[in-house]
Each structure stands twice: as structure tokens, then as C-alpha cells.
Amino acid sequence: MADVERQDAAAAEEAMAEDKTNTGADEASCLMKRMDVSVPEAEKRTGKNAVNMQETYTVYLIESRPSAAVSGGRSCPPDSLWRRYSEFELLRNYLLVTYPFIVVPPLPEKRAEFVWHKLSADNMDPDFVERRRVGLENFLLRVASHPVIANDKVLLHFLTEDRGWKELVHETGFEGKVDSRLRALNATFRVKNPDKHFTEMKHYSDELQSIISQLLRLRVRVADRLYGVYKVHGNYGRVFSEWSAIEKEMGDGLQSAGHHMDAYSSSVDDILEEEEHYADQLKEYLFFAEALRAVCRKHELAQYELEAALMDLTSKKQQREELTTGMLRTFSFKGMTSKLFGQETLEQRDARLKMLEEQIVEGEETVQQKTADREEHMCCAWEDMQRFRGQKARDLREALINYTHMQMNMCRKGILVWTNAKECFSKM
Structure with a gap:
């Protein structure tokens, strides 16, 4: 864990340096360099769902326009279209499968979590819909600024084509490439030689999620207390106002203090x-932790498939050796049947040997391909994790500093209120 934290700090410093000096091809090819994207509004609609029942749902307006028109001062009208939250989910699922080495940005929560009791947890609540609109815009800005994902044609169609983008995403066949939970579970528990860095990153993502969850729960408790403190001041205001009505000499001072x-x-x-x-900024990284684990699980699956291919190849080579020398090193059903019913003929032996040779050639090709797939995933995933760590360090540092400033301003306002009240009392 200490290694991961040191790498986080180093990645943050590198990312800050790149922010100042990077003018490379990745930035030039980034979709954000070519297009301005926003989600300016949300709208509640009523319609019929897949089973022909009436439902109320929310759609979000996506606007995009060429950056050249904006920088050139031309009033180019933006392309606009409406998308449901489920369409954003489909896009992200496609990105997860198509780019298994990428820490794909998360979507905002579908239903409100970690809310203090005075807020509504209804996903149709206007305040919640507005926060989700901001989150969806942030999601699009993140994917559109990613050096790899930003160049995806399905993403471009999602942003610019009102019709046909679903057909395009289904034509990619990404659903057939989705790893089953059973395969992922097998890989997690049966892989023999997991990469140390990915294991550490998986543990780090678990701890990151746990710590942010605790922070959010504490924030809910603090929000409840804060609400109570402010409402106590409302009670002070009511009492002072009522008191001012029965006092002639002190009435003005009490009433002024009550107004404060x-x-x-x-x-x-x-x-x-x-x-x-x-x-919401903390929640984004709560969900980012799961995206980080998805990359680690994909590595485990690639390693597991390679190890299974190696075991199968070793078994085939051992069978060839036994068949060639006539010496059985391990118990086998074939060896037992040979002892019970006699040895196979020379033609049968040659046919088996030929089949084994073909299977060994295929197995060697499979091992070679699985090795290449694992190495490519490791290289690309580690590079994207470095990018993610730098982004995370910048974002969370900025969010926590701004949160500290907000708390300081809030305390200053409280001091100012009681300072003004003191002056009111002094004039009585």
C-alpha cells in the first residue's frame, strides 16, 4: 500500500508537469480539442415502456459544437439531442468491454445514496435530477478528454447522431464479449501467479472505496447536526422577535438580533x-474505485486463461512423450483400458500421435496469443492507471481544499452573526 501511495504522489507530480508542458499527439487527438460538449438541461417526460405500460422518465439534453467555431467567434448553432440515463449506461457498458485496460469514468448514481434525512432520495426529485445532470455532463467531459476513448466512433455517434447509434453499438457485438461473473470469480480464486502491482492496486481500490464510504457517512451525520444548529438559530430569532414585542426600551435591539x-x-x-x-465529487471516486477493480479483474482473467492454456499444453506434451516412449508417468483412464483390453494397434497409435502433434501446435499458438494479450493489457492498463492516479490526486486535493474554504467561510458567517447580535445587545 505504501508503494501505491508513493506512486500516487509521483503520478500527481508528473501529471501536473504534463498539464503545463504537454502538447503531444494525445491532446491533439482528444475529442475535447475538437468539440465542446455540455448537458445543459433535463426534462421529465411520460411515455410507454417496453411492456406497453405508462411510465415517467427523465431525458437529458446533450449539446455539441465544433471547438473551432467557438474559438473563432462564430455563432454556430450546437447539435442537440436527448438521451435517457439508460442510454448513458449502455454507452459505458460498451466502453468497459471494448477498453478493458481503461479505468472508465463512472456514471453518477442512479438513486440517491448517502443523503442526510432532510433531502429526498426520490430519483425524480428536481434537486437530485439536477445533480445527476451535472454528473452526466462530467462523465461526458471525462470520456471526451480521455486520450484513447475520445477517438471511439460509437462515442462520437452518441454525442452527435439522434438515431442509429444503438444499432451501431449492438453491431460491435460487445455483449458477446462480456465476461461472466463465474469466469471472473474463477480467475480471482484460481490464478496462481497474479501480478504484484495489480494485486496492490486491487487492495488499494478496496481501501479507497471503504474510506470514501466512511467519509460520506460522516458527512451525513455532520449535515444533520449542522441543520440542527442552524434551526436552533431560527428558534433564537423567533424568541427574540416575540420578546421584542413586550419590551419598549430593548425592543429594537432584540428585533435586530432576531433578524440576524x-x-x-x-x-x-x-x-x-x-x-x-x-x-458528489467524493461519490465519483467511490464509483471510480469499482472501475479500477474492473481493470484488475480483467488482468486476473487474462492471467488465468494463460495459466490454463499452459497447463493444457504441458498435459498434451506429456501425453505425446508417454505415447512415444511407451512409459506412463501418471495414472490415466487410457492407460488402464490398455492394460485391461490390450495395447492399441500401430495405426491407432500413429493417429493419436498425429492428433496430439496438431493439438500441441494449436496449444503453442494459443499460449503465444494469451501471453501477448496479457502483456498488452498489462502495459496499457498500467499506463492508464498512472493517468488515473494523477487525475485523482488533483481532483480530490482541489475538492477537499475547496470544502475546507467553504467550512471556514461558514464559520466566519457564524462569528459575524453573533458579533452583529452582540452590537444589537450593546445598544439596548
Whole structure:
């Protein structure tokens, strides 16, 4: 874990240096360099679903326009189309299967999680829909700025073609390439020689998810307490206002102090809404942890398939040796039947030997291909993990610093309220 953390810090420094000096081909080919993408609004609609039942759903407007038109000052109208959340899910599933070595950016939560009790957990709630709109826009900006994913033609069709993009994504046949959970589970528990770096990264992603989950739970508890503190100030405001009605000499001071308390109490909604923005940034990396584990699981599966191919090839070579020398090294059903019913004929032996030779050639080709697949995945995945670590360090540092500033400003407002109240009391 210490190695991973040191690599995170190094990756962050490298990424910051690249931000200042990188003018390479990756940036030039990035979709964000050629197109401005946004999700400016969401809309609630009613229609019929696949089983012909009435349903209410939300669609999100995607606008895109060439960056050259924007930088040139031309008023080029943007291409616009509407997408449902399920279509974003289909796009991400396609990217996960097509680019197994990429830490694919996550989608925002489908249903509200880690919410404090005064907020609605309804996925049709306007505030939640607005936060999800922001999250979907962030997802598109991340994939459109990725040096590899950004050049995918299905992504481009998703952003620019109102019709036909689903047919295009299904034509890729990505559904048939989806790894079953059983295969992934077998690979996790049966792989003999996992790569040390991927094992450490998998453990790191588990710990990252656990720590962020704890942070979000603590934030919910703090939000509940904060709401209570602000509402207590509302009670102060009500009491001071009622008190001012029965006091002649102190009435103005009490009423002014009550107004300060009321204003402070009513500001809690805006503060907690801003806090939700920072919570959503943490949630993104909560889901990023699962994307990181998906890359590690793909490596385990590639390693498991290579080891299985090697074992099969070794078995075939051993059978050839036994058949050639006539010496059985291990117990086999074929050897037992030969002892019971007599040796096979020379023609049968030659036929078996020929078949084994063909299987060995095929096995060697399979091992060679599996080795190449594993090495390619390791190389590409490690490169993308380096990119991800730099991005994560920058994003979380910025989010936590901004959250600290917000808390400091909130405390200053509280001090100011009581300072103003003190002045009101002093003038009585």
C-alpha cells in the first residue's frame, strides 16, 4: 500500500508537469480539442415502456459544437439531442468491454445514496435530477478528454447522431464479449501467479472505496447536526422577535438580533446544497474505485486463461512423450483400458500421435496469443492507471481544499452573526 501511495504522489507530480508542458499527439487527438460538449438541461417526460405500460422518465439534453467555431467567434448553432440515463449506461457498458485496460469514468448514481434525512432520495426529485445532470455532463467531459476513448466512433455517434447509434453499438457485438461473473470469480480464486502491482492496486481500490464510504457517512451525520444548529438559530430569532414585542426600551435591539438569527438560519439550505456538490465529487471516486477493480479483474482473467492454456499444453506434451516412449508417468483412464483390453494397434497409435502433434501446435499458438494479450493489457492498463492516479490526486486535493474554504467561510458567517447580535445587545 505504501508503494501505491508513493506512486500516487509521483503520478500527481508528473501529471501536473504534463498539464503545463504537454502538447503531444494525445491532446491533439482528444475529442475535447475538437468539440465542446455540455448537458445543459433535463426534462421529465411520460411515455410507454417496453411492456406497453405508462411510465415517467427523465431525458437529458446533450449539446455539441465544433471547438473551432467557438474559438473563432462564430455563432454556430450546437447539435442537440436527448438521451435517457439508460442510454448513458449502455454507452459505458460498451466502453468497459471494448477498453478493458481503461479505468472508465463512472456514471453518477442512479438513486440517491448517502443523503442526510432532510433531502429526498426520490430519483425524480428536481434537486437530485439536477445533480445527476451535472454528473452526466462530467462523465461526458471525462470520456471526451480521455486520450484513447475520445477517438471511439460509437462515442462520437452518441454525442452527435439522434438515431442509429444503438444499432451501431449492438453491431460491435460487445455483449458477446462480456465476461461472466463465474469466469471472473474463477480467475480471482484460481490464478496462481497474479501480478504484484495489480494485486496492490486491487487492495488499494478496496481501501479507497471503504474510506470514501466512511467519509460520506460522516458527512451525513455532520449535515444533520449542522441543520440542527442552524434551526436552533431560527428558534433564537423567533424568541427574540416575540420578546421584542413586550419590551419598549430593548425592543429594537432584540428585533435586530432576531433578524440576524433568522437570516443565518435560512442560509443552511444553500450551504447544505453546496456540500452536496462536494459529496458528489467524493461519490465519483467511490464509483471510480469499482472501475479500477474492473481493470484488475480483467488482468486476473487474462492471467488465468494463460495459466490454463499452459497447463493444457504441458498435459498434451506429456501425453505425446508417454505415447512415444511407451512409459506412463501418471495414472490415466487410457492407460488402464490398455492394460485391461490390450495395447492399441500401430495405426491407432500413429493417429493419436498425429492428433496430439496438431493439438500441441494449436496449444503453442494459443499460449503465444494469451501471453501477448496479457502483456498488452498489462502495459496499457498500467499506463492508464498512472493517468488515473494523477487525475485523482488533483481532483480530490482541489475538492477537499475547496470544502475546507467553504467550512471556514461558514464559520466566519457564524462569528459575524453573533458579533452583529452582540452590537444589537450593546445598544439596548
